[in-house]
Amino acid sequence: MKMEDGANKIMRQSEQLALFSSMQGGLTRAYLTLEHAQAHQQLGTWMQQAGLETWQDSVGNQWGRKVSANPTLATLIIGSHSDTVSNAGKYDGNLGVLLGIEALHALADVELPFHVDVVAFADEEGTRFNTTLIGSSSVAGCFQPDWLKVKDKQDVTMAEALESFGLQANLVGSDARNAQETLAYLEVHIEQGPVLEERDLAVGVVTGIAGAKRYQFTLKGMAGHAGTVPIDMRQDALCGAAEMILAIESYAIQHDVVTTVGKCDVLPGAVNVIPGEATFTLDIRSLKQHILESSTVELLAQLKKIAQRRNLTVQSEQLYQAQAVPCDPKLQKLWAEVVATETGTPAFYLASGAGHDAMVMTQITDIGMLFVRCEKGISHHPREQVLQDDVGVALDCLIGMINKMASEYTK
Numbered sequence: 001m002k003m004e005d006g007a008n009k010i011m012r013q014s015e016q017l018a019l020f021s022s023m024q025g026g027l028t029r030a031y032l033t034l035e036h037a038q039a040h041q042q043l044g045t046w047m048q049q050a051g052l053e054t055w056q057d058s059v060g061n062q063w064g065r066k067v068s069a070n071p072t073l074a075t076l077i078i079g080s081h082s083d084t085v086s087n088a089g090k091y092d093g094n095l096g097v098l099l100g101i102e103a104l105h106a107l108a109d110v111e112l113p114f115h116v117d118v119v120a121f122a123d124e125e126g127t128r129f130n131t132t133l134i135g136s137s138s139v140a141g142c143f144q145p146d147w148l149k150v151k152d153k154q155d156v157t158m159a160e161a162l163e164s165f166g167l168q169a170n171l172v173g174s175d176a177r178n179a180q181e182t183l184a185y186l187e188v189h190i191e192q193g194p195v196l197e198e199r200d201l202a203v204g205v206v207t208g209i210a211g212a213k214r215y216q217f218t219l220k221g222m223a224g225h226a227g228t229v230p231i232d233m234r235q236d237a238l239c240g241a242a243e244m245i246l247a248i249e250s251y252a253i254q255h256d257v258v259t260t261v262g263k264c265d266v267l268p269g270a271v272n273v274i275p276g277e278a279t280f281t282l283d284i285r286s287l288k289q290h291i292l293e294s295s296t297v298e299l300l301a302q303l304k305k306i307a308q309r310r311n312l313t314v315q316s317e318q319l320y321q322a323q324a325v326p327c328d329p330k331l332q333k334l335w336a337e338v339v340a341t342e343t344g345t346p347a348f349y350l351a352s353g354a355g356h357d358a359m360v361m362t363q364i365t366d367i368g369m370l371f372v373r374c375e376k377g378i379s380h381h382p383r384e385q386v387l388q389d390d391v392g393v394a395l396d397c398l399i400g401m402i403n404k405m406a407s408e409y410t411k
């Protein structure tokens with residue numbers, strides 16, 4: 001019954017936390033804003049009520065520590081982010097923070113061989129500044145000093161925003177953690193996809209975070225009269241793009257990648273003119289970095305061939321890339337054992353297509369993630385929803401995981 005109470009409390013706290021918002025009737029909470037300060041003050045209070053020692057770090061993350069009287073191991077960090085996208089749901093990030101606090105509350109009387117830190121990362125989404133994962137980057141020692149010059153929409157630099165928040169821009173990252181003092185990083189997060197719901201499962205063990213590359217392609221052919229140029233004499237850029245987009249889809253079906261063409265523009269864009277130019281984007285992801293690399297090379301070669309056959313030119317520009325990050329095999333196994341114990345069914349494994357703070361924390365330590373089912377996979381949207389029973393399962397799993405690590409890592 002005790003755990004049921006915990007889930008209930010987390011659901012209530014999620015509602016309360018969502019009130020710290022810059023928008024009326026919805027939730028938007030960006031980095032270094034009044035709402036950030038208010039939400040972290042509230043989290044700090046809840047951390048103290050859970051018996052934790054609290055502090056704010058150099059970049060504005062909120063921490064709480066369950067102190068071990070006799071730590072024989074490095075510190076375990078549990079965390080997620082407390083910032084949101086614009087018009088967000090209540091559970092993305094925030095649920096993981098609340099679960100961490102409540103798990104440590106439940107373990108208040110248990111003596112562990114390590115300190116356990118729960119952290120609310122102040123920026124993961126990058127809603128205010130044009131850069132993401134600021135909070136965890138500072139902790140993992142990879143905060144880029146250049147970011148201090150980045151401006152928000154009001155022309156306020158990150159350095160200025162840090163100072164008006166009461167922090168010192170020149171000290172950001174000075175309290176970064178290192179590998180020696182960190183045992184592991186655990187993160188519980190909503191799935192943000194439909195797989196767990198489809199399988200009727202409350203939670204799933206994350207195998208890793210997919211790597212991603214993004215490209216923009218520009219195809220050039222020849223514009224012309226829609227009535228006078230014979231069909232076999234055309235250099236129709238849009239027809240070329242269409243063939244390429246379908247080739248990308250069938251490539252993804254046959255290989256271990258997911259691909260999305262989310263944007264396509266046509267020039268000149270008139271009903272009676274043959275498209276002379278077409279641009280489209282490609283987002284390609286895979287859990288395995290080597291597959292992402294080889295697939296990208298193969299796909300780009302295929303697109304080039306299509307262009308040649310159609311007498312078009314194609315130019316590609318890489319817009320973004322992030323490395324694939326595997327979750328630690330030992331932590332996956334421990335999560336799986338805990339999930340099997342708590343749910344009575346074998347653990348289900350799944351990859352994360354979305355980026356998370358764990359991706360950055362892997363720079364200093366092993367990462368282990370657990371996903372919680374969310375309704376219809378809807379996320380980054382006010383309709384984001386989780387079941388209280390699932391939150392209860394996730395809480396039991398996290399408590400079980402901390403206990404298990406205490407015994408497994410002292411062996």
Ligand SMILES: [Zn+2]
Pocket residue numbers: 081092093124189356
């Ligand atoms: Zn998130």
